[in-house]
Amino acid sequence: MKATFDDIPPSLQDLLPKWAHFCLYVERFISRELGVTLEGKRLVVGVSGGVDSTALLLALHYLSSRNNFEVTTVHLNHELRDSAAHDAAWVDKLSSHLKVPCIVKSENVSRLAQENSIGIEEAGRLARYTLFENVRTSEGANYVALGHHLDDLSEDVLMRLIRGTGWPGLSGMTGYDPKRQIIRPFLTLPKSTLIAFVKYLTISWCEDETNQDTSWTRNRVRNNLMPLVLNENPNFRESVARLWKIGQIEQDYWTVKTSEADQELSNDLLKDSHLALRLRLYKRSLDDLGPGQALAHTLFKLDEAWIEKKTGAVFQFPGEKTATITHSGVLFSTKH
């Protein structure tokens, strides 16, 4: 593939109004919907060389001088395909054309999968997120920006429903993850828009052949399930964007409402709380003790025991966590 980037418009002012507006939409999404200020910050952008992350790199590049933030590209060579080294070189060359620093690392993802007895897909994700976090720290950067878009979000929501995720997790991946400082500026934009943007920029991105491999859950959802869903509702993705927005708002609502959660929930607090809030208080208290997902079923049982004042009753949760009904409320603890 020929990779000359001489025809890429150099700055935001050089873009067609349509695509300048597109960049400004992304800017507004980051500040308004994600609540993230980029002014004076440093961003690490994960770039595979595919169309999504290429579009992200370019959009952020165009916004960077206007918003006074800096961008660093990071690319992981998964060592899974013959074209992997080519993709890495391509990302490096594009970054260099944009005068953006580029960090390329290599990891044998097949071996990582074997060593940890996990799937290749999960190993790849693990390796990427670890690298992003390492680079963010070592570069003194504030955020990691990833190219997930509305098509990804729609698949994610379907997969979460299938997997049995509750609300608001069901509304899809976060746009801003404060724990890992990840932002996803494209989350409510369809992939078709990103493709049109990169084509307009005259960039020939790298195709990811693994997207065609339907042995992976995501690709089965993408290739088999999604077409049936879109056949029923061609505007399904727009519905998902709405659901996502409501989910983000309600996630925040429950975070605020459960801020009183502690290792001990008093009878007074629980008595004043609706069952919906009590369940979220239990969950928050458990989550704050460390990893391990509480089963809804056990939370229901715990609440029944609290209502029936079964003092001394103990409930086990994943992550070696326990909840005990006491005279004064519910006590949460962990063996660690």
Add this chain to the structure above:
Amino acid sequence: MKATFDDIPPSLQDLLPKWAHFCLYVERFISRELGVTLEGKRLVVGVSGGVDSTALLLALHYLSSRNNFEVTTVHLNHELRDSAAHDAAWVDKLSSHLKVPCIVKSENVSRLAQENSIGIEEAGRLARYTLFENVRTSEGANYVALGHHLDDLSEDVLMRLIRGTGWPGLSGMTGYDPKRQIIRPFLTLPKSTLIAFVKYLTISWCEDETNQDTSWTRNRVRNNLMPLVLNENPNFRESVARLWKIGQIEQDYWTVKTSEADQELSNDLLKDSHLALRLRLYKRSLDDLGPGQALAHTLFKLDEAWIEKKTGAVFQFPGEKTATITHSGVLFSTKH
């Protein structure tokens, strides 16, 4: 089809322990999960003659003497199939064997669909629910019991996701609908259990051939989408039952939280409310004015205008409803 019902065990005490427990599970579900007391009440049971509603009629029949409630069967002949008259006669005969009063009505559903420019499926639903409500009123009954089960609920959740339903509506149809006094005692039980129950009772139910017709959305979801979903997660239906339970709880939570909603929402109330609650207050105020679904997008716009104190700004909602930003808050009104 031979229809002798002589081998049906006459009472709860005559059932195998497994199936007596099944009936008691249904009893508990109605009282605990739906919050409905059947003691001294009169129930109208919608029976098509299919396995679901046949199982429901039998389960309620077995529980009726123990719980001191009365059952009346109602059947609608849709005049869509050659076997329709046979099905009606079969339901009448089964009811008569159980000494349960049976009301059979006929309606030309094809014509109803044409006259109202709606689909056959929707016309059928409309005709059935109208009949159920009429019979409930004329018989002085308290509830209408319907045979929807966990397989129906799972399809319903998928269809709601596809259609773009928000939370908690996304968690599926209600188990108890206080407006129409409908209860769905089987909602968390898989169809396979109902089939096993009716087979155990030696009853040969009527097959509904329209279930095979994939030109209807529900049947496409059932026959094309659901197998793919179950292939990814064979326990998908159990996840849906959990999601449903949480949805019912949160529906109640928001109903309680928005009980202050009125035709005018004061600035004081709105200022003390999180965005999530404000959106639900707007929605409740609009819903209380009559039919017409408010679009999430317009609710977001309304809230932005309230934040920006755009006094005099007016927002239009379906059902000829409006919301106006005033000096003291947000005022909702309708032309009717």
